[in-house]
Each structure stands twice: as structure tokens, then as C-alpha cells.
Amino acid sequence: xxxxxxSPRHEVTEMGQEVTLRCKPISGHDYLFWYRQTMMxxxxxxxxxxxxxxxxxxxxxxxxxxxxMPNASFSTLKIQPSEPRDSAVYFCASSxxxxxxxxxxxxxxxxx
Amino acid sequence: xxxxxxSPQSLHVQEGDSTNFTCSFPSSNFYALHWYRWETAKSPxxxxxxxxxxxxxxxxxxxxxxxxxxxYSYLYIKGSQPxxxxxxxxxxxxxxxxxxxxxxxxxxxxx
Numbered sequence: 001x002x003x004x005x006x007s008p009r010h011e012v013t014e015m016g017q018e019v020t021l022r023c024k025p026i027s028g029h030d031y032l033f034w035y036r037q038t039m040m041x042x043x044x045x046x047x048x049x050x051x052x053x054x055x056x057x058x059x060x061x062x063x064x065x066x067x068x069m070p071n072a073s074f075s076t077l078k079i080q081p082s083e084p085r086d087s088a089v090y091f092c093a094s095s096x097x098x099x100x101x102x103x104x105x106x107x108x109x110x111x112x
Numbered sequence: 113x114x115x116x117x118x119s120p121q122s123l124h125v126q127e128g129d130s131t132n133f134t135c136s137f138p139s140s141n142f143y144a145l146h147w148y149r150w151e152t153a154k155s156p157x158x159x160x161x162x163x164x165x166x167x168x169x170x171x172x173x174x175x176x177x178x179x180x181x182x183x184y185s186y187l188y189i190k191g192s193q194p195x196x197x198x199x200x201x202x203x204x205x206x207x208x209x210x211x212x213x214x215x216x217x218x219x220x221x222x223x
Contacts, residue, residue: 004155031209033209033211042213042214042215042216043156043201043213044213045210045211045212045213048209048210050209055208055209056208056209056210091155091156095209099144099146099161099205099209100146100158100161101146101156101158101211102158103155103156103157104155105154105155106155
């Protein structure tokens with residue numbers, strides 16, 4: 001298996017632009033997680049899905065952030081409009097119900 | 113607000129030294145504890161998942177123990193090697209799949 005796939009790996013955009021991050025979980029995994037990593041706050045859970053349904057989005061910073069999972073093999077995290085403080089590494093992870101999470105390589109987002 | 117504390121923040125050891133780090137968590141909210149290893153420029157990789165008080169897990173030279181009553185877990189590395197250099201994260205699962213990560217212990221092993 002190729003593992004969790006994320007794209008793009010790097011994204012540089014200007015403030016105010018829409019940013020879409022993509023994730024393909026490991027086939028057969030029921031759970032998908034979006035995390036954000038910053039120097040100040042470490043690794044934070046933004047939202048997670050179970051069987052494509054969002055279960056807990058309490059970590060989503062504000063209305064500018066939205067996440068979807070239209071099917072079992074694809075999820076997006078969208079930021080609109082983006083701001084410089086959104087600059088971070090965004091990780092996607094997936095798991096089976098045994099709780100071990102497999103992380104993707106991350107997307108490094110820079111908003112200028 | 114639940115807090116997962118890890119200490120020390122960073123650690124420098126010589127090759128061959130054995131070392132250990134601590135993860136502290138509120139014992140009243142325990143469901144499972146994870147340890148991850150995170151190398152620079154890579155993504156976190158799961159080491160252990162522990163659920164029962166007194167659990168001990170081992171993977172090669174790395175082992176972990178769990179005390180849910182007092183709210184701590186130790187990670188031990190025996191005979192550290194330069195390739196063990198990484199950030200070691202612990203994460204608390206409080207039920208459901210919500211996971212709270214500690215800030216990590218950054219280990220540097222000098223050859």
C-alpha cells in the first residue's frame with residue numbers, strides 16, 4: 001500500500017486566496033484525521049471523519065476552514081480566505097478502529 | 113482543557129547511552145495512550161498503543177510502560193543510536209477518536 005497520500009506537498013499562496021489540501025487515506029481505513037502543526041501549538045487535531053461522516057470538528061479554527069470527505073478514498077481541507085497565520089504543516093492521517101494512526105507526508109502551507 | 117505534558121523538552125545523549133522520557137496526562141480522562149516517533153522532514157510513525165494500567169510494550173531497543181492510576185507513561189531507549197534521533201510524541205485518547213498530543217521530546221544522539 002502506498003500509505004496516506006497528500007497533495008500538494010508544498011503550497012505558497014497570497015493572503016485572501018483559497019487553498020485546498022487533498023488527502024487519500026489508506027484503503028480500508030474507516031477513520032480520517034486532519035491535523036495542523038505549528039511551532040507555537042504543536043500538533044492539533046482539526047477534524048476527523050468516520051465512514052466519510054465528520055464526527056468532531058471542534059478543532060477547526062474558524063469558519064474560514066472547511067473539510068469534506070465525499071467518498072472513502074478522498075478528503076479535502078479548504079481555507080477560504082487564507083491568512084498568513086494559517087501558515088503551517090497540515091497532516092492527514094487514517095486508521096482502522098484499533099486507534100493506530102498512519103500519517104501522510106504533510107502539506108507545508110505558506111501564506112504571504 | 114486537557115493537557116498532555118512531556119519532559120524533557122529535548123535531550124542530548126551519546127551513542128550507546130540509555131535514556132527515558134516521561135508523558136503525563138490527567139488520569140481521569142484516560143482511554144488509550146499512543147507513542148509516536150517523528151523524524152525531521154517526515155511524518156509521525158506509531159510506536160505503541162497502550163490501554164491497560166501496567167501495560168508494557170517493546171519494539172527492539174525501545175520500550176514503554178503505562179500507569180493510568182497516576183497518569184504517566186515512560187518511554188525507554190536502550191543503547192541509543194544516531195538513527196534514534198527524532199521527536200517522540202505521546203498522545204492521549206480520551207474516548208472516541210479525539211487525540212491530544214503532547215509537545216514531544218526531541219532526542220539528539222551524538223555518534
